[in-house]
Amino acid sequence: MKFMKTKVYQLAEVNDEKILILAVETSCDETSAAVVENGRRIRSNIISSQIDIHKKFGGVVPEIASRKHVELILPVIGQALEHASVGLDRIDAVAVTYGPGLAGALLVGLSAAKALAFATGKPLVGVHHIEGHIAANYLEHETLEPPFVCLVASGGHSHIVYVEDYGDFEIMGQTRDDAAGEAFDKTARALGLGYPGGPLIDAQAKMGDGSAVDFPRVYFSDGSLDFSFSGLKTAVLNFLNTNAQRGGEISIPDVCASFQQAVVDVLVHNTIRAAEQKGVKKIALAGGVAANSQLRSSMKEAAAGIGADMFYPRPLLCTDNAAMIGSAAFYEYKRGNISGLDLNAVPGLKLGTACG
Ligand code: KG4
Ligand code: ZN
Secondary structure (H helix, E strand, O other): OOEOOOOOOOOOOOOOOOOEEEEEEOOOOEEEEEEEEOOOEEEEEEEEEOHHHHHOOOOOOHHHHHHHHHHHHHHHHHHHHHHHOOOHHHOOEEEEEEEOOOHHHHHHHHHHHHHHHHHHOOOEEEEEHHHHHHHHHHHHOOOOOOOEEEEEEOOOOEEEEEEEEOOEEEEEEEEOOOOHHHHHHHHHHHOOOOOOHHHHHHHHHOOOOOOOOOOOOOOOOOOOOOEOOHHHHHHHHHHHHHHHHHOOOOOHHHHHHHHHHHHHHHHHHHHHHHHHHHOOOEEEEEOHHHHOHHHHHHHHHHHHHOOOEEEOOOHHHHOOOHHHHHHHHHHHHHOOOOEOOOOOOOOOOOOOOOEO
């Protein structure tokens, strides 16, 4: 990923023992700030989740998310510095997610980070949200180094990414419609389970039979590693409607387990093919769906089948948090990818694009 340098900063000596980055993340419904040391060690990671507010609406309401970020951003940044026991003077750079995400939400974190960078004279590092999710693995696994294949599956994205080097990515497959997390959330909603759907379906599935209902799995015949989950969501809805019309009983755990099995099968199959194509023996998971217990165990088993090692962050680092942004920012900073103070929010930012 290339960042346009609009200002040349005197960077701290990168060989210096400890580069501390203050990172900010507000792309969706988590207001988060963190201090990360040398891209690998979390000194603090404050996450203020708005889930309880958005739950009432069955999903994230962008306008409410932005307003909450405005209320929370300064206290959250203050806490991150306090927990890390550092003052702003000791921070080497300020990092922030500038896309993809909700425009209004991104702008809150971006404005705060730019103001801090301007006031302190520290460099600003704009970070791609997906690059952050991938970097969560560096926080969890101290010795993990590229190249590896990473499945990034969250509420907004389902990407298979070949991480050739730090900040150097190739997208090998992506969803053509719904993201994997979105499929979990919409299915949970149809089942009346609540929001966010992923953890709720994960819990129900543990009590069900994954082979009870044969839901569809989409594999593209042209060899593409892309995903499609909208047909699966429709198949669950049709199954529920048909049963309701017939007055039949359904087992929620069985439907959850069968749905989850269908999603996991496709995610695992395509990711393993990607690793085989690249000839890499390291497979990582990232994003909220990486917290899924069945995805973790099935991917581990399939990875072992091709002699590959599996990496995934603890659940807290799978979902949105600023520490992952601080880790990704460290590698951009080391490469001299410093953003100008004119950095804008880019809601539809693609991985691997330059920013101005
Ligand atoms: O990465 P994330 O916090 O936000 C985005 O960038 O989208 O991911 C949130 C998504 C939600 O769709 C949520 O349902 C899903 O991750 N998720 C899970 C699990 N925990 C969270 N999906 C499946 N199983 C889980 N255990
Ligand atoms: Zn995310």
